[in-house]
Amino acid sequence: MQAHSKLNSASSEALHQEEKGLKPFLKKCKSQRALLLMTIPFVIWVLVFRYLPVWGWTMAFQDFKPARAFAEQEWVGLKHFIFLFQDERFLLVLRNTLAQSVINLILGFVTAIGLAVLINELANMKFKRVIQTISYLPHFLSWVVAAALVSSVLSMDGIINEILLALNLIDSKILFLGVGEYFWGILAASDVWKNVGWNTIIYLAAIAMIDQEQYEAAKIDGASRLQRIRYITIPGMKQVIVILLIMNIGYIIEAGFEAQYLLGNGQNMEYSENIDVFVINYGISMFNFSLATAAGIFKTVISLIFLIAANSFAKKMGQGGLY
Amino acid sequence: MNILQRKKRNRKFKTREDVIFDTCNVIFMLVLSVIMLYPFLNQIALSLNAASDSVRGGIYLWPRQFTWNNYEYVFSQASIIQGIIVSVARTVVGTALGVLCTAMVAYAIAQEKFIFKKSITIIFIMTMYFNGGLIPTYLLMRDLQLIGTFWVYILPGLISAFNLIIMRSFIEGIPKSIFEQARIDGAGDFRVFFQIVLPLSLPVLATVSLFLAVGQWNQWFDVFLYNSSNASLTTLQYELMKVLQNTATSNADWNSALASGEHTDNSVTPKSIQATMTIVASLPIICVYPFLQKYFVKGMTLGAVK
Known part of the structure; x- marks a missing residue:
């Protein structure tokens, strides 16, 4: 019980220290939630449609087979570039x-x-x-x-x-x-x-x-x-x-x-x-x-x-x- | 006023060199206009000329045997009608959604106080400098199960960084006091955006809408890539592209078939179909863009300066 409360106070202390930077930030986020609502969906959109495909570059270093999962792909290094x-x-x-x-x-x-x-x-x-x-x-x-x-x-x-x-x-x-x-x-x-x-x-x-x-x-x-x-x-x-x-x-x-x-x-x-x-x-x-x-x-x-x-x-x- | 006066004075003192220069310049511009317009006008003439007569050649700017046959044939094809419907749908939906989403993000990143102003701007601008490439994008569409759907025409191109920058520059140019007054009156960001910013941004909305609409209407590659086997999602440009890819070979086949009397119905030829579809595919844009000239010239200048 005691240990628990100790842990609790320790973690709340740690939180408190962070709060100096975090709390005003969250407060700002809250006051700007309309602007966040306007942008967050599109930030997710741009990350998915524009940034995520870059992950696909890995397939240049594999003998990629569409039917296989990522972990099962065969890695071939620079073979395709050399070819x-x-x-x-x-x-x-x-x-x-x-x-x-x-x-x-x-x-x-x-x-x-x-x-x-x-x-x-x-x-x-x-x-x-x-x-x-x-x-x-x-x-x-x-x-x-x-x-x-x-x-x-x-x-x-x-x-x-x-x-x-x-x-x-x-x-x-x-x-x-x-x-x-x-x-x-x-x-x-x-x-x-x-x-x-x-x-x-x-x-x-x-x-x-x-x-x-x-x-x-x-x-x-x-x-x-x-x-x-x-x-x-x-x-x-x-x-x-x-x-x-x-x-x-x-x-x-x-x-x-x-x-x-x-x-x-x-x-x-x-x-x-x-x-x-x-x-x-x-x-x-x-x-x-x-x-x-x-x-x-x-x-x-x-x-x-x-x-x-x-x-x-x-x-x-x-x-x-x-x- | 000053310029007008100067213009008048200039006209009075026209030197011989001026006259020669101006005459040559006007002649050059007329030749240029012919080069710009001829290919298009020639296709109009071909599309209005009887196909069996066009084969003889010699059609330039005016039809020799006037007919609506080619248009009747083109508009009787189910695939072309379907293509027109999908083209119109993607243009309307893509433009409306695109312009609204772009404006919304542009409004947010135009706000001085917005905490993520910088980072979100950078995230979008970065996309101008790289892309995942054809195959990774294709596989992403497959994984998102967008292939074979209408939304594959709309979602991938929702916001372009270029349009976003044009809009942001415009919104930043709106006097801040207008926003402040509305906020003091208790309006939130959504109300300020919809009731103040959108109505004040009509010129830039017109510009971006034109860019988006032209892009949507003219697109054929995404159909080719994602929906080429799906007849109900074909577009006009894609149908024209298929005709274009086949014309070179089929023209020869058609002509030899005509010569051997195989075709009794020679009311249309691949050439006349291609000409007619070319006109149908470009006429809507040609009817619209001259009226928006003032706006897109401004938009281009604004986008390039930033």
């Missing part, structure tokens, strides 16, 4: 991922900046708005629709073949999506077509921040239209350009998979298959879960390295970073 880097197909996939990303990045960047500058030069406000609305349109279409449009334009009886024939640039019609070598170009062009208008939004916002007095002053000094673009508009966008460039380099390995998957076919696979499509092909079609996950992990890790590097670079340049 990937000895697999000629995966090396092609790596090459495609990098090439597609770099081409899309450069082309997407240059075209968006160029278009933003030209849209900004339009004097008629109504015309400007209409052009902007039209240029946003492809962004709102799904990649399925976009792929249908692209493949229709590029088909044997599509407009591109007809124009090239009429201009005598080709002698016979070309099945563009059937030639692997054209794929990176087609992909980049489709991507520009779909997103260039949308990507101007941020640059136009940057241009709108430029002090109009600068243009007036330059005009009085006799600067031509092109000189004003060269020396006022472009430098005025510099900060946004640098931030977006760094951000895009951070996301460079995320070239997406929809366009590649939907425009890809047996004939251009050597050039169209990137890491994401490889994961789909191995994981979903061939049920090789472990190998597909290994490829996915490889991509995520590379992507994280790029992001962290890009971000610390941005911070060093005094651009504030992304997070």
